[in-house]
Amino acid sequence: MNAPDFAISLVYIAYALAVLLTFGAILTWVERKQAAIMSDRIGANRAYVRIPFTQVKLIWLGLFHGMADGLKLLLKEDFKPLAYDKLAYALGPWLAIVPVLLVFAVVPFGGTLDPGRLFPSLAEWFGGRTYPMQIAPIDAGILIVFAFSGITIIGAMLAGWSSANKFSLLGALRAGSQLISYELVMGLTVLGIVLIFGTVNLGTIVERQSGTVLGFLPAWGIVYQPFAAVLFLIAGIAENKRIPFDLPEAESELISGYFTEYSAMKQGVFMLSEFIEIAVIGALFVTLFFGGYNLPWMNDTGFVFPGGHAVPLSHGWVVVLQLLTFLGKVFLLCSFQILVRWTLPRFRWDQLLRFAWKFLLPLAIANLVVTAVALWVQQA
Amino acid sequence: MTIDQLLVYFFGACALLGGVLMLVARHPMRVALALISCMLSLAGIYAMLGVHVVAVFQVLIYVGAVMVFMVYVIMLLDVRDPSFVRRYSRMLLPGVVLGALLAGALGISAIRLGAPAIQPGAGAAPSYLVQPFSVEFLREYWLHFELTSVLLVAAVVAAIAIIRSGRRSDG
Numbered sequence: 001m002n003a004p005d006f007a008i009s010l011v012y013i014a015y016a017l018a019v020l021l022t023f024g025a026i027l028t029w030v031e032r033k034q035a036a037i038m039s040d041r042i043g044a045n046r047a048y049v050r051i052p053f054t055q056v057k058l059i060w061l062g063l064f065h066g067m068a069d070g071l072k073l074l075l076k077e078d079f080k081p082l083a084y085d086k087l088a089y090a091l092g093p094w095l096a097i098v099p100v101l102l103v104f105a106v107v108p109f110g111g112t113l114d115p116g117r118l119f120p121s122l123a124e125w126f127g128g129r130t131y132p133m134q135i136a137p138i139d140a141g142i143l144i145v146f147a148f149s150g151i152t153i154i155g156a157m158l159a160g161w162s163s164a165n166k167f168s169l170l171g172a173l174r175a176g177s178q179l180i181s182y183e184l185v186m187g188l189t190v191l192g193i194v195l196i197f198g199t200v201n202l203g204t205i206v207e208r209q210s211g212t213v214l215g216f217l218p219a220w221g222i223v224y225q226p227f228a229a230v231l232f233l234i235a236g237i238a239e240n241k242r243i244p245f246d247l248p249e250a251e252s253e254l255i256s257g258y259f260t261e262y263s264a265m266k267q268g269v270f271m272l273s274e275f276i277e278i279a280v281i282g283a284l285f286v287t288l289f290f291g292g293y294n295l296p297w298m299n300d301t302g303f304v305f306p307g308g309h310a311v312p313l314s315h316g317w318v319v320v321l322q323l324l325t326f327l328g329k330v331f332l333l334c335s336f337q338i339l340v341r342w343t344l345p346r347f348r349w350d351q352l353l354r355f356a357w358k359f360l361l362p363l364a365i366a367n368l369v370v371t372a373v374a375l376w377v378q379q380a
Numbered sequence: 381m382t383i384d385q386l387l388v389y390f391f392g393a394c395a396l397l398g399g400v401l402m403l404v405a406r407h408p409m410r411v412a413l414a415l416i417s418c419m420l421s422l423a424g425i426y427a428m429l430g431v432h433v434v435a436v437f438q439v440l441i442y443v444g445a446v447m448v449f450m451v452y453v454i455m456l457l458d459v460r461d462p463s464f465v466r467r468y469s470r471m472l473l474p475g476v477v478l479g480a481l482l483a484g485a486l487g488i489s490a491i492r493l494g495a496p497a498i499q500p501g502a503g504a505a506p507s508y509l510v511q512p513f514s515v516e517f518l519r520e521y522w523l524h525f526e527l528t529s530v531l532l533v534a535a536v537v538a539a540i541a542i543i544r545s546g547r548r549s550d551g
Contacts, residue, residue, distance in 0.1 A: 088409055139509045143436045150444020154416065154451055161409065161455045169455065176452045200510050 095155025160258030171257025206292030282333030
């Protein structure tokens, strides 16, 4: 690995971390405000920052509530239960948040970057090399997503088990069986997309979505696989353990389930990882079903509208537009997930598993079979 | 020595440490954690050698599937189990002797062959990309693969049968 490659990797990693942590912080506010709007309330509007030596209070629609929460969590006493397994208790929050951040490494957040063209003064240093805007452009793409999301299950179970609390243990049991069930559904739904685009490389999947179907529709995954899109989103919300699938942490039954015994920032890490996972699931959904970083009829050179009318764009504009498009789409998906969370009631325990094994799994298999047969007929 | 080579050595040391801890740790959950870290380090070595597919399947199958179930079961174990108190089983002496023999044999053969040069990224051949790998895998091993699923179904049926008969005798 030479110096320019290393520098670009560092920039990508910094960008991804900044995006994910910002999403994590902003979504706490979005969740409050959106819930308030949906239930015809005003919502968070009390926290403010006063400009020193004046009486000017900046409220900004309650945007500072997230900051106040963060401070509260950081400064709170780190209470630990008496009888607990120290190692597993300390590992729990880490295993919950690190894999979620790592999953983003294979998600492409932009097209191909040519730093020499963006910064002509550095063109010589980069020597004409181009980089896909993706931290790890690895062939195994979607497999890595499933490999890392499997580790989060261990995090939830370790946290619940090590707390030496019956509520936590129940939460951990629920988390284990729920996540295993819904991961299976998620894997089977994604196989349809893999069959259609013929690859598991997420970068290539996005590139193959930049054309058109039937002459005018953008060739997005959701056009080919509408059922898979719905199933994927359901399984994604279940993987994230949010209402209507929040049985592992059901407040009214288990206090906070597997992280009942965590306090201060350790509990904050669980919350943050949940909010970051909203963004990661949104990013995966956008990548697989919504054409990734491209606007409809757009590719790395500019727009090609139906009818052959082309609008070429300069490289700088394409890069900026792709980054913003990706963020915008992910944000819309996050907002939709919050909409679902504040609309539906919680499942009962037996309903949850029956829904996964007797309803979603057969549907996912049926979708896979229909896709395979359709592709086979098309090729024959 | 490049960063890549250093990382291979780092993951190798982690894998060794995880393996040793797995043998000497007393609590089943600690043993499981040591095994998980050992497997993750092995995946790290594979990834540094450029065989990403093997690395991903190492994490996906061993950590994401096998160890998740192990942890799930250990969670339900009784904490008063004797294995939590007694450190070593009766098989300690044969185990240590056989382990020493294995380590000695591996060490002697390693000295005879000379230390292999570690070349990070050496496995990044096109035949290790996902598509050629999976095609080749199913061409060579499809029978074994299908037979394994038959074996698993048999195991599931047997497990259900055991649970059924146990429940009946309980009344």
